[in-house]
Amino acid sequence: MDCWVAQLGVVTRDHTEISRSITLRTDKQGRVSLAASEVLRNREISPFILNMGNNGALSNSGTFRTQPDDVRALVDVHLAEARRRWGLDKGVVDVCIYAHGGLVGENKAAEIAAQWIPMLYERQIFPVFLMWETDFFSTLLNLIADAIKEVPRSALRPQGLVERAPGAAGGPTRHAPVGRDEAERRCDERLPRRRA
Incomplete structure (x- = not known):
């Protein structure tokens, strides 16, 4: 009996280079090179994305899925x-934890991540992108699910927690949320690209 196996698609140079790279691909000047293909681009940036579902639980659905082992790999492999x-x-390594704002679905959040992750990495700032699917439909479904499970409304509104936590613990409060344009300006002015 004969058995034939076929695989759709063609292996490209990007496929090969990505498979050989332990983390983001960079050139000799430290510039990040992401694949032009959205699927491969998402594959490259996914280790730097912590995807969260309802009420901040790690998400195991969608294009970007985050499991506890992914969080460990972010620190043990990619940060190292x-x-x-x-x-x-x-x-000391500078770390930026970026949390997108607004009603944003997974695809739009991926576009934002694809802009920020390389920009930060090139400036030797380790990027951690918090992807929280907050598009209208996902938010509505989550609210309905919470209502069915009788989740207290206070659990649905964690705003201010990050800002209050350091001060409550007696530490300095340095968190200052800024808009996208302001963050880009600060990144360009205060954190010029470092040379190795």
């Missing part, structure tokens, strides 16, 4: 490789 590449094995 960034430290090595940037010559910061013993030094």
Whole structure:
């Protein structure tokens, strides 16, 4: 008996380069190179995205899925490789935790992440992108699910928690939410690209 196996698609140079890279691909000047294909681009940035579902639980559905092992890999593999590449094995690493705002679905959040993750990485700022699917339809379904499960309304509104937590613990409060344009301006002015 004969058995034939076929695989759709053609392996491209991007496929090969991505499969050989432990983390984001960069050139000798440290510029990040993302694939032009949306599917491959998403594959490259996905390790830096923590995708959350209803009430902040890690999401196991959609294009971007985050499991506890993915969070460990972000720190143990990708952060370690960034430290090595940037010559910061013993030094301090700047980390940016980016949380998108507004009613944003997974596809739009992926576009935002594809802009921010490379920009931060090129400036030797380790990116962590919080993707919380907040488009109108997902939000409506989550509210209905919470109502059915009788989740207290206070659990639905965590705003202010991040801002209050450091001060409540006696630490300094340095969190200052800013709009996208202001964040880009600050990133360009205060954090110029570092040279290795």
